[in-house]
Amino acid sequence: MLTNSEMERLLLQETEAFIHSDGFAFCPRCGNHRLKPVATDNPYSRQVAGVLICEACRKDEDHRLRTASKNISLKKWFFFAAL
Numbered sequence: 001m002l003t004n005s006e007m008e009r010l011l012l013q014e015t016e017a018f019i020h021s022d023g024f025a026f027c028p029r030c031g032n033h034r035l036k037p038v039a040t041d042n043p044y045s046r047q048v049a050g051v052l053i054c055e056a057c058r059k060d061e062d063h064r065l066r067t068a069s070k071n072i073s074l075k076k077w078f079f080f081a082a083l
């Protein structure tokens with residue numbers, strides 16, 4: 001079982017790899033959307049600083065912040081659900 005900080009480290013590595021890749025990656029949070037090929041066109045997660053996610057997930061995070069709903073636990077992120 002990975003700890004939260006281990007999961008955050010893996011997500012940061014994945015973002016780093018994406019930035020240096022040919023621009024194909026799925027959103028690590030939902031897995032439903034592709035990230036935009038130019039890394040800097042994607043929003044950063046509020047939940048995990050430095051991790052790129054898709055627009056839909058960023059909107060969902062913003063909504064959770066505004067409504068004081070809890071964030072999705074990292075275990076539930078697509079990236080870890082798929083492991």
Ligand SMILES: [Zn+2]
Nearest residue numbers: 027030054057
């Ligand atoms: Zn997403």
